[in-house]
Amino acid sequence: MKIARVFPRKTKATPDDDLVFFGYPRINSLLGVDEIHVSVAFTGDKAAGERLADVWYKTGIPVKIGGPAYKQPAGEFVPGLYMKKGYTITSRGCPNKCWFCNVHKAQKEFVELSIRDGWIIQDDNLLACSEAHIKAVFEMLKRQLQKPELRGLEAKLLKPWHIDLMLEVKPSQMFFAYDTPDDYEPLVEAGKLLQGAGYTLKKRKTFAYVLMGYPGDTFENAEKRCIDTLKAGFIPFAMLHMDESGFQDPTWGYFQRSWCRVAAIVASNKEFFK
Template identity: 45%
Template sequence: MIARVFPRKTNASPTDGLAFFREPTIENISDCIEAGITEVHISVTFTWDLDRAEELYYAWQILGVPVEVGGPAFDDRMGDFKPGMYLRDGYVFTSRGCTKDCWFCSVPRCAHGVIRELPIADGWNILDDNILGTSEAHFRAVCEMLKRQEHPAIFTGGLEPSLLQQWQANLLREIKPKRLYTAYDTKDDLEPLIEMGKKLRTAGFVPSSHTMRCYVLCGYEEDSFEDAEKRMHQTMQACFVPYAMLFRNEEGRTDAQWRSFQREWCRPIITGKKFNEFWYERK
């Protein structure tokens, strides 16, 4: 039996009784002993949580069982996936890795341009780094799995604009997802993003539903507020609701002014209103 410890709690964190987010309390220790815990795994997603993970590593030694530290912050991204272990129920990886080599992303350091298809577990929130890069058979099997779920699908991991084919867009429409995300990270992404919007609309997606959403990277070196806002408007013009993703270095540092800009462009109520107003003015 394994206890899992996390430096911070997120929407994706497990919710069972053996998932912990701080140093062990007397109650935690009692629960672990009663459950027969034989290992403690500290899972670290963000590099800026490494110092906190070290503190937790020493604190959880009190159980007297092996304590291991790993996770994406250690480039541990290509292994198997066990539902519910390090992510809450419903969140799934059906593949690992990515074919791209983006300068701002840590995935290429361990994927080396490879996508590893995994056994498909039931879930509704797809976290794959590049699911459109998987084989046709795998993608179709994932879509069939999603059709069986009680929850409408969400593609949080994102869909690569340059890879989307019309048959995939049509299949996505059959699933009736709640949200699907793509990304506008560099200037080269704009034309594929526009084409992606066209394919999704051809498949039957309606921009007013706000299903089509797009992460827009901002705040990196040499970026400007004017350029970032231009990308937000280009994203809306391509029929996607923008979601500002603020660039962080490995220490997790961000600029206060950029954080203010991000708040204006990442809250669904605000961005949804901006999107509606943008399209209303075009009519």
């Protein structure tokens, strides 16, 4: 089946083939297309996605709208369809039910998928998978020509045997998370394991998403969490809280951006990168 995909916005992960669109139809580009899928990743883009769908319906080609913003189970991962080639997802869902996260609302059960080739692992919680699945993922990564990027790593699940696998594939980046207070001690312990294996801050390979801007949060508290993240051995990557309607507090924009730019973080915190 030939599927055209329409996106409300372009991100680093958006596919870039000839059947990807960001605006309104160009009919001569749709020859032989069987379906049009409007894919919406972010809740705040739902209105824009639905406007696009209304226009694309006029092509006469069947149109479907969906994506993470609609909290729908996604099923098996198809490389290159909704994410650029190189990205891969080997499991769906997360056994945790964090108050700020929509993953468990869309994917009720944590499931392991067929492993498709790619070097950017985009699972919600890779380390929650079985040992056999994780080892199979790393075997796949050994076949890739590019160094892998590992995302969706939960610090409290990190074990020494995971470190051994990482050392074999030499990831360019690894992303953990510091979202709630009880995440911090596991982050510290994970940092010790990684630093013991040579993954120091100076190498700039270990990152941690830091949630900020949620109700009751302050700039002072958020900055402390970012500094504590550096102390644990991770470069903070600030993530601005989004509520159920897709709203993000604009007063946090500048502050959040200042904690997700590596060069700026290094320049302002040189003592951690010596």
